[in-house]
Amino acid sequence: MWLPRISSTAVTALLLAQTFLLLFLISRPGPSPPACSEERVHVLVLSSWRSGSSFVGQLFSQHPDVFYLMEPAWHVWTTLWRGSATALHMAVRDLVRSVFLCDMDVFDAYMPQNRNLSAFFKWEVSRALCSPPACSAFPRGAISKENACRTLCTRQPFSLAQEACRSYSHVVLKEVRFFNLQVLYPLLSDPALNLRIVHLVRDPRAVLRSREAAAKALARDNGIVLGTNGTWVEADPGLRVVREVCRSHVRIAEAATLKPPPFLRGRYRLVRFEDLAREPLAEIRALYAFTGLSLTPQLEAWIYNITHGSGPGARREAFKTSSRNALNVSQAWRHTLPFTKIRRVQELCTGALQLLGYRPVYSEDEQHDLTLDLVLPRGLNSFSWASSTASHPRH
Ligand SMILES: *[C@@H]1O[C@H](CO)[C@@H](O)[C@H](O)[C@H]1NC(C)=O
Ligand SMILES: *[C@@H]1O[C@H](CO)[C@@H](O)[C@H](O)[C@H]1NC(C)=O
Ligand SMILES: *[C@@H]1O[C@H](CO)[C@@H](O)[C@H](O)[C@H]1NC(C)=O
Ligand SMILES: *[C@@H]1O[C@H](CO)[C@@H](O)[C@H](O)[C@H]1NC(C)=O
Secondary structure, eight states: OOOOOOOOHHHHHHHHHHHHHHHHHHSSSSSSSOOOSSSSSEEEHHHHTSSSSHHHHHHHHHHHHTEEEEETHHHEEEETSSSSSHHHHHHHHHHHHHHTTOOOGGGGSSSOSSSSGGSSSSSGOOGGGSSTTEEEEEESOOOOOHHOOOOOOOOOOOTHHHHHHHTOOEEEEOOOOOOOSGGGHHHTTOOOOOEEEEEEOOOOOHHHHHHHHTTGGGHHHHHHHHHHHHHHOOOOOOOHHHHHHHHHHHHHHHHHHHSSGGTTTTTTTEEEEEHHHHHHHHHHHHHHHHHTTOOOOOHHHHHHHHHHHTTTTHHHHHHHHOOOHHHHHHHHHHHHHHHHHHHHHHHHTTHHHHTTBBBOSSSSSHHTTTTSBBBOOOOOOTTTHTTTTSSOOOO
């Protein structure tokens, strides 16, 4: 075979030319990006059971620009119920990524082949699944109601979820099945996603009280949290699940605030349920600003209604709080939990109380003295990553 002899200058010139061509190709705006990734914002409400995340979910779900699903990874856990939370992390992450990209085929692995819109866990709390193009129970931009939606939309074709999802600028998912932040790093640096994380926490003592009131409903999830190979755990006298939950909040908040990786900048915001219950509008405005949404007058009126216990949206069971009793709700554990148990949670969750700004009580007197405020102002410097992107009103 004949090989031409080429001078080294020619080789250099050729290499340079190729490099420039390559750089040109890379830097050129690509052929129109898929509709899904352009400008769309993906919001993960990252929380735990009984922490007010359904309420926060509703705040997003009712926004006219938002496609919302509540706990899509419920389907992963109920299908792969022998797994442990850690073993299922990757499947959960993969599902969440697909849903953010409006790819609902991912549910083929977790749902029956013949299914309607109502196959989604708690689908009726998603306003987008009750409005066009998914269903016409409520016009887009109206506040939806679960009961009416359940009646009118349950038999809509499953495929409409995908179509609906693609028609919104924001996809918001609430999930309680992540126990560290590292598992989400690939999503944070994924060029197809524009992810914001709202990390919602609540006083572990209030969480414990609320968990005890709902022990049966949490039994399967508890088993997965504790890695029991499918055994349900209803009674948890050692408070192992609460300890696990506290640890995960500390892990997540620390990963996001102490030496956070650069791709987390401006993408993480910690929210305490108690702050939200005390000053809903200010907190919600800040949350919306963080995720690029604005508070419409209609939403503001609705939020006022649901947090002031008046109007049709005020159903307790849907929102678990109203500002008239918000303080009472967030303090209910002080009336009902025995002091020995409080002391135990405080021991198991010392780090979480400290990091998140909840004051321990050291006696029964302190427990019952409601003039003693246990929600401490959050350290100004502790969560600078969040406060750099949105102002956080203080009180
Ligand atoms: C889905 O809805 C159709 C009617 O639109 C109904 O015939 C069918 O039984 C429903 N399927 C399921 C699984 O509920
Ligand atoms: C989990 O339970 C199944 C069925 O009881 C059993 O076959 C399997 O060996 C168990 N796995 C572990 C890791 O214990
Ligand atoms: C708020 O409540 C009032 C009084 O019940 C009601 O008339 C109004 O429609 C409600 N507004 C919204 C946006 O829910
Ligand atoms: C708060 O709860 C306590 C005990 O459950 C009750 O005595 C009190 O009246 C409540 N306060 C309000 C304002 O609802």
